[in-house]
Structures are given as C-alpha cells and as structure tokens.
Amino acid sequence: MISNADPSIHQLLDRTKRNTENVIKAAPLGICITDPNGYFEMVNPAYCDFYGYTEEELLGQPFTMVFPEVHRDKMRALHDAFLAGNQPHELRQELEVRRKNGEVRNIITEAARLEGADGQMRKATFIVDITQRKRLEERLQHANQRLHYLAHHDELTGLLNRRAGLQRLEQELSRSSRYRNPLSVAMFDLDNFKAINDSYGHSVGDDILQAVTAKVNEILRETDVLIRLGGEEFLVIMPEVDADNAQQAMERVRSAVAQTSFTQLALAVTLSAGVAGYVEASTTRLLDHADKAMYQAKQSGRNRVVVASSM
Known part of the structure; x- marks a missing residue:
C-alpha cells in the first residue's frame, strides 16, 4: 500500500x-x-x-x-x-x-x-x-457555388445562359424523341432595344431586361424554360407543346409585355417572336427555324408572333 x-x-x-x-x-x-x-x-x-x-x-x-x-x-x-x-x-x-x-x-x-x-x-x-x-471554408464554399451558378446562369436576369440553355434543349429534344412527345421552342427579342439603351442608358436597359423576363415568366408555365441567349435575345423551351399551342402561349406573352409599362419611366416595350415545333431534327435546325420566324416577325412590323413553316 x-x-x-x-x-x-x-x-x-x-x-x-x-x-x-x-x-x-x-x-x-x-x-x-x-x-x-x-x-x-x-x-x-x-x-x-x-x-x-x-x-x-x-x-x-x-x-x-x-x-x-x-x-x-x-x-x-x-x-x-x-x-x-x-x-x-x-x-x-x-x-x-x-x-x-x-x-x-x-x-x-x-x-x-x-x-x-x-x-x-x-x-x-x-x-x-x-x-x-x-x-474560410464557408466563404470558399459560397464562392464555389457562385462560380457554378454563374457558369450556368445569366448574372443580370438569373436565367439559364446560352450554353446551359442549349444543353437543356438537347435534353428536351432527346426526351421528346424518345417518348414521341411534342416540343416547341420560341425565340424572341425586344423591339428597338438599342434605342432604349441609347436614349436612357444601359442601367435603364438592364432594368427593363430584368422586368421583362420577370413578366414573361409570370405568363409561361412552370415547365417552360426561359433562357437568355445574349443581349436582348431569348429562347423559350416548351416541353409537350405543339407549335399551335406554343404560338398561343407566346401571343399571351407578347400581349402582356406590350400592355405593361416598365421602370419608373413607364417605358413601353414590345417583342417579336418566332415559334418552331420539333420534328426529327437537330438543335441547330430547330433554332434556325425559330430564328427565321422571328426575323419574319421583325420584317412584318414587329410586336408579333410568327410560326415557322413545317420542317
């Protein structure tokens, strides 16, 4: 012891x-x-x-x-x-x-x-x-999340950017082809947008882009995908919608935008759109048809929706 x-x-x-x-x-x-x-x-x-x-x-x-x-x-x-x-x-x-x-x-x-x-x-x-x-880990994680977000989204509007949007379109085309469901796309841009930037400045132009995209998303279905291709040009992917119904949807969008005053300056904005329905084709051909239809809408006086001829 x-x-x-x-x-x-x-x-x-x-x-x-x-x-x-x-x-x-x-x-x-x-x-x-x-x-x-x-x-x-x-x-x-x-x-x-x-x-x-x-x-x-x-x-x-x-x-x-x-x-x-x-x-x-x-x-x-x-x-x-x-x-x-x-x-x-x-x-x-x-x-x-x-x-x-x-x-x-x-x-x-x-x-x-x-x-x-x-x-x-x-x-x-x-x-x-x-x-x-x-x-530090949280800041790095936030920075990485931000970089990932910016790699797929447009910073101004929060929409999918061109690259991510075209990838999404490829996915929808593959799904449509596999299950033989209808699919339509619409391309639109804002009429005379350059004049707005020149007259009121790019900050007002940015405000209009944000407000217009918000208005468009109000009209579209939750399953529709709105994409900013660049500048004032946009793409809408409409799964399980044929060209006729897509045209009607874009007419509602066009009308809503035309009837809305944007920013504190109460500026009037219109858009021209081209609609194309999917038939066995590549993404490039589908977008090309929608783009040509949009150009026809511009040439026909703007503030209208044109459906592309059958592919």
Missing part, C-alpha cells in the same frame, strides 16, 4: 500531480474536466478565455451551458453515455458553441475518460477553436 511506502514516493506523487496541474493550466488549448453529473470540476485558463467566463463562473455549473439550448439535452446524453461506456477516448467532434457574450464559435473536441480519487469516472475534454477555418 502507498500509505506504507517510503515518504519520497509520496513526495514524487504529489510533485507529479502538481506538475500535471501546471501543464494543464499552461496548455494553449482549452481543457475542462466534468464530473459524473456533467458539472465542471476543472477548467484551465485557455478554456475560460475562449468562452469568456471566469473560472469561478464555470466551476460547479453544468457543462451544457456553453451549448445552444436546443442541443443541451443531446450533449448531456452523449456525456453520460461516454462515461458509462468502456471506450477510453471519445471520437473527435466538430461542434457549435456560444461564448458568454452570445458569440457563436466552432470547435473540435476530443475527450478521455479519467478515474477520480473517489473511483468514479470523469470526462476530460480538449477543445480547439476552428472558427476562422470554418468561416
């Missing part, structure tokens, strides 16, 4: 205990020890500094106080399960915590089971602040 051992052994053990405590206190990462009931039994200065509490404010309090209230029951259950288990170490976890001032931080934790002088198990938890890394 240690009680009958040489006094030097007691001194060595006491010195080891003090050294261990000093190491914990001097450690640059936050360390806490919680008792079997989940209350703080020891916290080092780094732990206190991280959370913004004094040692006195933490000792004797439930460790769950540093977690958002919605997660506290879960964290307490995990704490109890760990102490009741037989694993000496807890798997590394990434957690969200709150400082005394309410600031949200992100940490990585690791923990170990320790046996106290009373024979009961304690949990020693080590925390590392990864808040800045987490914020």
Whole structure:
C-alpha cells in the first residue's frame, strides 16, 4: 500500500500531480474536466478565455451551458453515455458553441475518460477553436457555388445562359424523341432595344431586361424554360407543346409585355417572336427555324408572333 511506502514516493506523487496541474493550466488549448453529473470540476485558463467566463463562473455549473439550448439535452446524453461506456477516448467532434457574450464559435473536441480519487469516472475534454477555418471554408464554399451558378446562369436576369440553355434543349429534344412527345421552342427579342439603351442608358436597359423576363415568366408555365441567349435575345423551351399551342402561349406573352409599362419611366416595350415545333431534327435546325420566324416577325412590323413553316 502507498500509505506504507517510503515518504519520497509520496513526495514524487504529489510533485507529479502538481506538475500535471501546471501543464494543464499552461496548455494553449482549452481543457475542462466534468464530473459524473456533467458539472465542471476543472477548467484551465485557455478554456475560460475562449468562452469568456471566469473560472469561478464555470466551476460547479453544468457543462451544457456553453451549448445552444436546443442541443443541451443531446450533449448531456452523449456525456453520460461516454462515461458509462468502456471506450477510453471519445471520437473527435466538430461542434457549435456560444461564448458568454452570445458569440457563436466552432470547435473540435476530443475527450478521455479519467478515474477520480473517489473511483468514479470523469470526462476530460480538449477543445480547439476552428472558427476562422470554418468561416474560410464557408466563404470558399459560397464562392464555389457562385462560380457554378454563374457558369450556368445569366448574372443580370438569373436565367439559364446560352450554353446551359442549349444543353437543356438537347435534353428536351432527346426526351421528346424518345417518348414521341411534342416540343416547341420560341425565340424572341425586344423591339428597338438599342434605342432604349441609347436614349436612357444601359442601367435603364438592364432594368427593363430584368422586368421583362420577370413578366414573361409570370405568363409561361412552370415547365417552360426561359433562357437568355445574349443581349436582348431569348429562347423559350416548351416541353409537350405543339407549335399551335406554343404560338398561343407566346401571343399571351407578347400581349402582356406590350400592355405593361416598365421602370419608373413607364417605358413601353414590345417583342417579336418566332415559334418552331420539333420534328426529327437537330438543335441547330430547330433554332434556325425559330430564328427565321422571328426575323419574319421583325420584317412584318414587329410586336408579333410568327410560326415557322413545317420542317
């Protein structure tokens, strides 16, 4: 028994205990020890500094106080399960915590089971602040999402851009051919749009493009796809719609745009459209027919819809 051992052994053990405590206190990462009931039994200065509490404010309090209230029951259950288990170490976890001032931080934790002088198990938890890394990861993720979005969408209107739009058309053509469903497309552009840019400036022109596309999307079905090909030129893909019904749909679009005043300047805008129905053909031929029909609409006086002749 240690009680009958040489006094030097007691001194060595006491010195080891003090050294261990000093190491914990001097450690640059936050360390806490919680008792079997989940209350703080020891916290080092780094732990206190991280959370913004004094040692006195933490000792004797439930460790769950540093977690958002919605997660506290879960964290307490995990704490109890760990102490009741037989694993000496807890798997590394990434957690969200709150400082005394309410600031949200992100940490990585690791923990170990320790046996106290009373024979009961304690949990020693080590925390590392990864808040800045987490914020950087979120910014990088947002930037990547933004790049992906811009690769497929027009930045001004939020519509699919030309490349993504033509890919979507290829998909719809393949589906139409496979299931023998009708498919139509419409190409349209805004009449005399250059004059608007020249007279009122490109910022007003941009406002009109945004407002017109919003108006067009109000009229189209949810299954229709509106694409900005470039400038003031647009493409509409209409799955399961034949040319006659596509013409009627574009007439509704044309009429709605013509009857609407755009921007605070209350400017009148019209569009000319060409419609083409799909018969076994390539994307290029289908768009070419729609483009020629749109040109005919322009040549016929603008503000109208023309259906391409059968392919």
